[in-house]
Amino acid sequence: MGQIFVDKITKFFGVDQLFDEASFTVGSTDRFGLVGPNGSGKTTLLRIIMGKLECESGSVSFEGKSEIGYFAQNRAIDISEESVMDFMRKGFSEIIDIWDNLLRTTHELEENPHVEVLIDKLSKLQTEFDAKNGFEIDHRINRILMGLGFTEKDWTRPISSLSGGERSRIQLSQVLAFNPDTLILDEPTNHLDLKSVMWLEDYLSEYKGSVLIISHDRFLLDRICTKIGFIENKKIKVFRGNYTFAKEQNEIEKHLQEEEALKQQEFLEKAKRYIAKFKRIGTPKATAKAKQMEARVKRMVLVEEPTKEKDIKLRIESTGRTGEVVFKTTELGMSFGEKKLFSNTNLELKRGQKVALIGLNGTGKTTFLKMVLGKIKPTEGEIWDGYSVLPTYLEQELASFDKDNSVLDEIMKDTELHIPEARNHLAKFDFTGDEVFKKCGVLSGGEISRLILSKLALIESNFLIMDEPTNHLDIKARTAIEDTLKDYNGTILIVSHDRYFISQIGARIWDLSDGQITDTKLILEEYLSYKSKPVKQETDYTPKKVEPEKVEKPKTSKLSKNKIREIEEKIGNIEEKLSSIAEEKKELERHMAGETDYQMGQDDFKRYTELNENESELLHKWEELSELLNK
Numbered sequence: 167m168g169q170i171f172v173d174k175i176t177k178f179f180g181v182d183q184l185f186d187e188a189s190f191t192v193g194s195t196d197r198f199g200l201v202g203p204n205g206s207g208k209t210t211l212l213r214i215i216m217g218k219l220e221c222e223s224g225s226v227s228f229e230g231k232s233e234i235g236y237f238a239q240n241r242a243i244d245i246s247e248e249s250v251m252d253f254m255r256k257g258f259s260e261i262i263d264i265w266d267n268l269l270r271t272t273h274e275l276e277e278n279p280h281v282e283v284l285i286d287k288l289s290k291l292q293t294e295f296d297a298k299n300g301f302e303i304d305h306r307i308n309r310i311l312m313g314l315g316f317t318e319k320d321w322t323r324p325i326s327s328l329s330g331g332e333r334s335r336i337q338l339s340q341v342l343a344f345n346p347d348t349l350i351l352d353e354p355t356n357h358l359d360l361k362s363v364m365w366l367e368d369y370l371s372e373y374k375g376s377v378l379i380i381s382h383d384r385f386l387l388d389r390i391c392t393k394i395g396f397i398e399n400k401k402i403k404v405f406r407g408n409y410t411f412a413k414e415q416n417e418i419e420k421h422l423q424e425e426e427a428l429k430q431q432e433f434l435e436k437a438k439r440y441i442a443k444f445k446r447i448g449t450p451k452a453t454a455k456a457k458q459m460e461a462r463v464k465r466m467v468l469v470e471e472p473t474k475e476k477d478i479k480l481r482i483e484s485t486g487r488t489g490e491v492v493f494k495t496t497e498l499g500m501s502f503g504e505k506k507l508f509s510n511t512n513l514e515l516k517r518g519q520k521v522a523l524i525g526l527n528g529t530g531k532t533t534f535l536k537m538v539l540g541k542i543k544p545t546e547g548e549i550w551d552g553y554s555v556l557p558t559y560l561e562q563e564l565a566s567f568d569k570d571n572s573v574l575d576e577i578m579k580d581t582e583l584h585i586p587e588a589r590n591h592l593a594k595f596d597f598t599g600d601e602v603f604k605k606c607g608v609l610s611g612g613e614i615s616r617l618i619l620s621k622l623a624l625i626e627s628n629f630l631i632m633d634e635p636t637n638h639l640d641i642k643a644r645t646a647i648e649d650t651l652k653d654y655n656g657t658i659l660i661v662s663h664d665r666y667f668i669s670q671i672g673a674r675i676w677d678l679s680d681g682q683i684t685d686t687k688l689i690l691e692e693y694l695s696y697k698s699k700p701v702k703q704e705t706d707y708t709p710k711k712v713e714p715e716k717v718e719k720p721k722t723s724k725l726s727k728n729k730i731r732e733i734e735e736k737i738g739n740i741e742e743k744l745s746s747i748a749e750e751k752k753e754l755e756r757h758m759a760g761e762t763d764y765q766m767g768q769d770d771f772k773r774y775t776e777l778n779e780n781e782s783e784l785l786h787k788w789e790e791l792s793e794l795l796n797k
Contacts, residue, residue: 168194168232168347168376172402175214175224177207184210186400187224192348192393194229197370197377199387199409202397203475204611204640208380209239211397212352215378228348235346237338239353247324250316250336254307257340261300267291303343310343313365314358315527331357331527342369351379355386356637359527360663382641384409384666399473420472427471437463478646479594480619484656485626486748487781488517489553489789492629492657493538499546500533507533509546511683513676517552520651520658522668522690525678531661534683535559535631538659553788554744558627562634567617569607573597576606577620595620615643622647628656636664665690733791740788747781 170192177185184207192198202208213219215226216236228234243253255262268291275284295301311320314335328336334357341349349370355363363386370377370390381387387394387409394412395402403419405412437459444456492515499509507530515521523531536542537549539559567576578588592602595616609617618638630651636644648670651658662668668675668690675686675693686693754773 168192169229170215170348170376170378171225171227171229172211172215173225173227175211175221175226177210177214177221179210183400185221188397188400188402189224190395190402190404192376192378194347194376195374196393197373197390198379198393198395199391200378200380200395200397200402201387201409201641203642204615204638205613206397208397209352212236212238212350212378212380215350232348233344233346235341235344235349237341237349237351237354239334239356241337243325243333243337245326247326249322249324250311250328251307251321253325253336254311254340254343255303257344258303261295261298261303264291264295264298265300268295306345307339307343310339310369313362313369314339314342315362335362347375349373349375349377349379351377351381353380353382355381355383355663357527358663360524360665361526363663363665382636382639382644383664384641423469423472427469430466430469434463434466475642478616478619478642480623480646480650482622482630482650482654483626484628484654485556486554486628487785488555488628488657489785490517491515491550491552491789492517492519492555493552494550495547496550497547498537498544498549500530500537500542501545506681508678508681508683511547513683513685515657515659517657518655520671520673521660521676522673523659523661523676523678523683524663524668529678531678532562532633534678535633535659535661539631550792553741553785553792555629556627557629557631558625560622560630560632560635562637567606567609567614569605571606572603573606573609573613573617574602576617577624581624583624591624592620594623612640615639619643619646622650630654630656630658630660632658632660632662634662634664635660636662636667665694733794737788737791740784740791744781744784744788747777747784751777751781 172188172190174187174189175185176187177183188211190198200208200211210219214221216234217226268288271284271288271291275281275288278284308318316332316335316339325333325336338351338354341351354366358366363383367386367389370379377390379391389408391408391412393404393406394409395404396412396416403416405415407415441456441459441463444452444459447453494514495511497509498511498513500507501509523534525531533542537544539557540549540551571579573592574585574588577583577592578585581588583591589602592598597613597616597620604613606617615638635647639647644664644667648667651671658671658673660668660673672689675688675690677684677686677693686696688696754777
């Protein structure tokens with residue numbers, strides 16, 4: 167049970183063709199990952215499989231009477247006052263009906279204990295209830311709800327009180343609890359934190375039926391998938407193995423195909439010259455040879471050169487140099503009413519560091535980012551900002567464009583770009599001609615990814631603060647950002663549950679758990695290894711608190727007003743000197759770029775080196791004085 171047969175599906179949207187006789191099979195125990203760029207038709211294909219969308223030709227069939235569990239991204243549920251548990255039990259209406267019938271029959275039998283019809287009926291109902299594992303329903307529901315981040319306090323919450331992300335998770339919970347023969351999941355991890363994603367991986371790895379999943383989470387695709395289907399050239403190319411293995415096999419196959427196409431093209435060019443040559447000779451023997459070659463060419467099965475995807479080039483510039491410390495917290499805490507998010511937080515982010523803040527949903531990760539930016543004031547402690555820090559904040563909803571804006575409007579918003587500059591910039595991301603006038607509300611998934619990247623490329627900052635930056639991006643776009651951030655020489659603080667992304671940029675982990683934010687001093691692989699050590703808990707994955715380093719509280723010292731004025735004056739003088747040095751360095755950079763005289767070029771470089779040394783000394787003095795002022 168659980169097999170899916172997709173046979174020669176052809177699908178058009180208007181004049182655009184998404185699929186051309188695409189075929190694949192999901193075996194009864196396969197965990198099949200469907201991969202492709204945004205806009206390539208992944209969700210459309212799942213809707214065709216589920217019978218929610220028609221195709222021009224082809225067919226979909228299932229083995230026997232397979233039960234299907236389908237999780238669709240962005241599907242709204244009715245906002246009602248029914249509880250979370252009641253909503254979950256709705257997925258088992260048949261079993262609930264049997265149970266209600268069983269209770270009624272039991273009551274009737276108590277009043278009429280010798281009626282054989284009732285005895286037989288009760289026996290059949292009990293057998294049917296046992297066969298459907300009725301007594302396991304609540305246990306299964308509880309296990310899945312807890313795995314996806316709900317607590318027992320949430321069982322009685324009305325659906326109307328849930329956030330959008332929680333409603334998405336409750337739908338996924340209901341699909342999993344039903345335990346069908348086949349699971350069809352469209353981006354199931356979008357609203358899950360790291361702990362829930364890892365729980366889902368364990369669940370799907372052990373799942374007895376078949377799984378067809380769309381995901382851009384490469385860690386998940388690597389861990390659970392036994393087959394990968396790549397959407398390419400309107401067809402599905404299937405490889406056995408996980409994502410990394412399948413991707414390597416696909417690249418090898420493309421390379422071989424490219425070589426074969428090149429050899430064939432060389433042969434065809436030679437054949438063309440051969441035919442022309444013998445036709446010119448014109449003798450019967452020569453004409454026969456030309457015809458033989460023409461017949462050979464006609465019999466050839468032409469090898470198409472594989473389509474080469476255009477690489478996305480993205481560069482984010484770091485503007486200016488910050489002090490050694492970008493920000494520091496002292497006994498920092500945040501509460502909303504009686505709800506305390508975290509407290510006693512002592513952290514220091516240094517220039518050039520890349521840090522990923524991870525933790526459960528609702529623990530305050532986004533709140534912390536906004537506190538660093540000064541948008542939210544702490545209820546305890548303080549945050550000290552470093553010298554010359556120019557932060558840029560990228561919020562979760564990177565794709566929340568004004569639907570009535572054109573692509574050109576959106577890229578020019580909050581910038582000083584003129585129309586020609588904006589159009590040239592958009593052309594680098596494949597928005598050319600009239601495409602720049604398309605409304606954001608009608609953009610495809612792929613176009614949204616490209617527009618997000620085009621906006622990111624305009625950033626000039628020395629401190630990037632990013633909240634789930636990969637949420638709306640496909641694998642290719644995520645790879646472009648990873649490559650960019652690896653080369654970025656500014657400072658980065660991100661919130662993300664994309665483990666592949668965190669690993670690729672080499673981020674250090676700050677862990678928000680148990681009301682504390684702790685600098686673990688570990689990269690992701692070390693952190694996950696630490697977390698995977700056995701702990702005495704029933705859950706599959708339970709964070710073990712990393713004890714924070716003891717941070718000495720700054721000694722309080724009462725400075726006189728004259729002393730404070732003296733320090734502030736010194737800081738002001740240093741800042742003026744730093745500004746002067748920055749201007750001279752810019753002038754030297756312009757001069758050296760156009761210098762042709764060797765000796766003058768050497769003199770300029772020597773002066774540039776001296777300025778760098780002076781700048782470092784002044785920055786060190788600035789930090790010492792600033793710390794003294796903040797004591």
